[in-house]
Amino acid sequence: MTKLALKNPLAVLMLCIALVVFAGVVTPRMSVDTFPELSPPVLVIGTKASGMGPTDVEKTITWRIEKAVSATPGVDHVQSLSRSGLSIVFVWLKWGTDLNSAQTLVQQQVAFAMSSVPKSLGVIPPFVLQYDPSNAPVVQVAIYGGGLTGPQLYDYAANVIEPVLEGITGVASASPNGGRERQ
Numbered sequence: 556m557t558k559l560a561l562k563n564p565l566a567v568l569m570l571c572i573a574l575v576v577f578a579g580v581v582t583p584r585m586s587v588d589t590f591p592e593l594s595p596p597v598l599v600i601g602t603k604a605s606g607m608g609p610t611d612v613e614k615t616i617t618w619r620i621e622k623a624v625s626a627t628p629g630v631d632h633v634q635s636l637s638r639s640g641l642s643i644v645f646v647w648l649k650w651g652t653d654l655n656s657a658q659t660l661v662q663q664q665v666a667f668a669m670s671s672v673p674k675s676l677g678v679i680p681p682f683v684l685q686y687d688p689s690n691a692p693v694v695q696v697a698i699y700g701g702g703l704t705g706p707q708l709y710d711y712a713a714n715v716i717e718p719v720l721e722g723i724t725g726v727a728s729a730s731p732n733g734g735r736e737r738q
Contacts, residue, residue: 593688594654594685594687594688595647595686595688596647596648596649596650596651596652596654596657597645597646597647597648597685597686598645598646598648598654598657598658598661598683598684598685598686599643599644599645599646599683599684599685599686600620600624600642600643600644600645600646600661600665600681600682600683601641601642601643601644601681601682601684602616602620602641602642602643602669602678602679602680602681602682603640603641603678603679604616604640604641604642604676604677604678604679605640605677605679606640606677607639607640607676607678608639609637609638609639610637612637612638612639612640612641612642613635613637613642615672615676615678616637616642616669616672616678616681617635617637617642617644619668619669619671619672620635620642620644620665620668620669620681621633621635621644622668623664623665623667623668624644624646624661624664624665624668626664627646627657627660627661627664628660629648629649629652629657629660630646630647630648630649630657631647631648631649632647633645633646633647634647638732638733639733641732642681645686646661654685658683658685661683662683665681665683666680669681696716696720698711698712698716709731712731713731716729716731717729717730717731
Protein backbone atom coordinates (compact mmCIF):
# COMPACT_ATOMS: atom_id res chain seq x y z
CA MET A 556 0.00 0.00 0.00
CA THR A 557 2.85 2.38 0.90
CA LYS A 558 4.72 1.56 -2.35
CA LEU A 559 1.59 2.37 -4.35
CA ALA A 560 1.24 5.74 -2.60
CA LEU A 561 4.93 6.57 -3.18
CA LYS A 562 4.71 5.67 -6.89
CA ASN A 563 1.58 7.85 -7.37
CA PRO A 564 2.03 11.03 -5.31
CA LEU A 565 -0.33 12.99 -7.55
CA ALA A 566 -3.15 10.49 -6.95
CA VAL A 567 -2.59 10.67 -3.18
CA LEU A 568 -2.63 14.49 -3.30
CA MET A 569 -5.87 14.49 -5.33
CA LEU A 570 -7.46 12.05 -2.87
CA CYS A 571 -6.49 14.26 0.10
CA ILE A 572 -7.85 17.38 -1.62
CA ALA A 573 -11.10 15.53 -2.43
CA LEU A 574 -11.48 14.50 1.23
CA VAL A 575 -10.92 18.07 2.45
CA VAL A 576 -13.44 19.49 -0.05
CA PHE A 577 -15.97 16.78 0.83
CA ALA A 578 -15.58 17.52 4.55
CA GLY A 579 -15.88 21.26 3.91
CA VAL A 580 -19.13 20.81 1.98
CA VAL A 581 -20.77 18.16 4.17
CA THR A 582 -19.84 19.34 7.67
CA PRO A 583 -21.82 22.63 7.69
CA ARG A 584 -24.93 20.77 6.47
CA MET A 585 -24.86 18.21 9.29
CA SER A 586 -27.50 18.83 11.90
CA VAL A 587 -26.26 19.00 15.47
CA ASP A 588 -28.67 19.25 18.36
CA THR A 589 -27.46 20.21 21.80
CA PHE A 590 -30.41 18.48 23.43
CA PRO A 591 -31.67 15.81 21.02
CA GLU A 592 -35.15 14.37 21.40
CA LEU A 593 -34.70 11.23 23.43
CA SER A 594 -37.47 9.42 25.17
CA PRO A 595 -36.08 6.49 27.10
CA PRO A 596 -38.59 3.67 27.61
CA VAL A 597 -39.12 4.25 31.32
CA LEU A 598 -42.26 4.27 33.45
CA VAL A 599 -42.35 5.93 36.86
CA ILE A 600 -44.63 4.67 39.63
CA GLY A 601 -45.12 7.04 42.54
CA THR A 602 -46.97 6.26 45.75
CA LYS A 603 -47.51 8.63 48.67
CA ALA A 604 -47.84 7.11 52.12
CA SER A 605 -47.88 9.93 54.67
CA GLY A 606 -46.59 9.04 58.10
CA MET A 607 -44.67 5.92 57.05
CA GLY A 608 -40.91 5.70 57.50
CA PRO A 609 -38.57 4.61 54.69
CA THR A 610 -38.30 1.03 55.95
CA ASP A 611 -42.08 0.66 56.24
CA VAL A 612 -42.55 2.21 52.78
CA GLU A 613 -40.07 -0.27 51.31
CA LYS A 614 -41.59 -3.34 52.98
CA THR A 615 -45.24 -2.40 52.52
CA ILE A 616 -45.30 -0.67 49.13
CA THR A 617 -42.06 -0.65 47.14
CA TRP A 618 -41.34 -4.37 47.44
CA ARG A 619 -44.87 -5.33 46.32
CA ILE A 620 -44.77 -3.02 43.32
CA GLU A 621 -41.28 -4.18 42.27
CA LYS A 622 -42.32 -7.82 42.48
CA ALA A 623 -45.51 -7.24 40.49
CA VAL A 624 -44.04 -5.18 37.65
CA SER A 625 -40.79 -7.11 37.19
CA ALA A 626 -42.76 -10.00 35.67
CA THR A 627 -44.50 -7.72 33.13
CA PRO A 628 -43.58 -8.47 29.48
CA GLY A 629 -41.06 -6.01 28.04
CA VAL A 630 -39.53 -5.03 31.39
CA ASP A 631 -35.73 -4.86 31.30
CA HIS A 632 -35.07 -3.96 34.93
CA VAL A 633 -36.60 -2.16 37.91
CA GLN A 634 -35.07 0.45 40.25
CA SER A 635 -36.68 1.93 43.32
CA LEU A 636 -36.34 4.62 45.91
CA SER A 637 -38.09 4.50 49.28
CA ARG A 638 -38.22 7.65 51.35
CA SER A 639 -40.21 8.78 54.31
CA GLY A 640 -43.81 8.83 53.03
CA LEU A 641 -42.86 8.20 49.39
CA SER A 642 -42.15 5.25 47.11
CA ILE A 643 -40.79 5.79 43.60
CA VAL A 644 -40.26 2.83 41.28
CA PHE A 645 -38.59 3.21 37.88
CA VAL A 646 -39.53 0.51 35.37
CA TRP A 647 -36.98 0.34 32.54
CA LEU A 648 -38.48 -1.27 29.45
CA LYS A 649 -36.68 -2.85 26.52
CA TRP A 650 -36.08 -0.46 23.60
CA GLY A 651 -38.86 -0.79 21.04
CA THR A 652 -41.54 -1.60 23.62
CA ASP A 653 -44.83 0.23 23.07
CA LEU A 654 -44.97 2.59 26.07
CA ASN A 655 -48.74 3.02 26.05
CA SER A 656 -49.54 -0.69 26.18
CA ALA A 657 -46.74 -1.27 28.71
CA GLN A 658 -48.16 1.52 30.87
CA THR A 659 -51.58 -0.12 30.82
CA LEU A 660 -50.13 -3.50 31.81
CA VAL A 661 -48.02 -1.97 34.57
CA GLN A 662 -51.04 -0.06 35.93
CA GLN A 663 -52.97 -3.32 36.14
CA GLN A 664 -50.08 -5.06 37.90
CA VAL A 665 -49.69 -2.18 40.36
CA ALA A 666 -53.42 -2.11 41.13
CA PHE A 667 -53.33 -5.84 41.84
CA ALA A 668 -50.24 -5.50 44.06
CA MET A 669 -51.74 -2.60 46.01
CA SER A 670 -55.03 -4.42 46.61
CA SER A 671 -53.35 -6.33 49.44
CA VAL A 672 -52.18 -3.15 51.24
CA PRO A 673 -54.49 -2.37 54.18
CA LYS A 674 -56.68 0.69 53.58
CA SER A 675 -56.09 1.76 57.19
CA LEU A 676 -52.52 2.81 56.30
CA GLY A 677 -53.86 5.75 54.29
CA VAL A 678 -51.76 5.02 51.21
CA ILE A 679 -52.79 7.15 48.24
CA PRO A 680 -53.27 5.02 45.08
CA PRO A 681 -50.09 5.02 42.95
CA PHE A 682 -49.73 6.89 39.69
CA VAL A 683 -47.96 5.43 36.66
CA LEU A 684 -46.41 7.93 34.25
CA GLN A 685 -44.19 7.75 31.22
CA TYR A 686 -40.83 9.30 32.11
CA ASP A 687 -40.18 12.54 30.25
CA PRO A 688 -36.66 13.95 30.65
CA SER A 689 -37.94 17.47 29.98
CA ASN A 690 -39.93 17.25 33.24
CA ALA A 691 -36.91 16.36 35.36
CA PRO A 692 -36.10 18.84 38.13
CA VAL A 693 -33.83 21.65 37.04
CA VAL A 694 -33.21 23.13 40.48
CA GLN A 695 -33.26 21.61 43.94
CA VAL A 696 -33.16 23.86 46.99
CA ALA A 697 -32.11 22.76 50.47
CA ILE A 698 -33.12 24.72 53.55
CA TYR A 699 -31.79 24.25 57.04
CA GLY A 700 -31.19 25.79 60.46
CA GLY A 701 -32.08 29.23 61.64
CA GLY A 702 -33.19 27.86 65.00
CA LEU A 703 -36.31 26.26 63.47
CA THR A 704 -37.38 22.69 64.16
CA GLY A 705 -37.82 20.12 61.37
CA PRO A 706 -41.62 20.55 61.17
CA GLN A 707 -41.25 24.36 61.18
CA LEU A 708 -38.76 24.17 58.30
CA TYR A 709 -41.12 21.90 56.37
CA ASP A 710 -44.02 24.33 56.93
CA TYR A 711 -41.81 27.23 55.79
CA ALA A 712 -40.85 25.34 52.62
CA ALA A 713 -44.45 24.36 51.85
CA ASN A 714 -46.13 27.66 52.73
CA VAL A 715 -43.54 30.29 51.80
CA ILE A 716 -40.90 28.96 49.40
CA GLU A 717 -43.15 26.70 47.29
CA PRO A 718 -45.66 29.47 46.34
CA VAL A 719 -42.80 31.87 45.49
CA LEU A 720 -41.14 29.32 43.19
CA GLU A 721 -44.42 28.37 41.53
CA GLY A 722 -45.10 32.06 40.86
CA ILE A 723 -42.04 32.28 38.60
CA THR A 724 -42.88 32.17 34.89
CA GLY A 725 -41.89 28.85 33.34
CA VAL A 726 -41.90 26.88 36.59
CA ALA A 727 -44.25 23.93 36.22
CA SER A 728 -44.34 22.96 39.87
CA ALA A 729 -42.46 23.06 43.14
CA SER A 730 -42.88 20.75 46.08
CA PRO A 731 -41.08 20.08 49.34
CA ASN A 732 -39.43 16.70 49.53
CA GLY A 733 -38.05 15.19 52.70
CA GLY A 734 -37.99 16.86 56.07
CA ARG A 735 -40.47 16.32 58.84
CA GLU A 736 -44.12 17.15 58.28
CA ARG A 737 -46.11 18.53 61.17
CA GLN A 738 -48.14 15.69 62.70
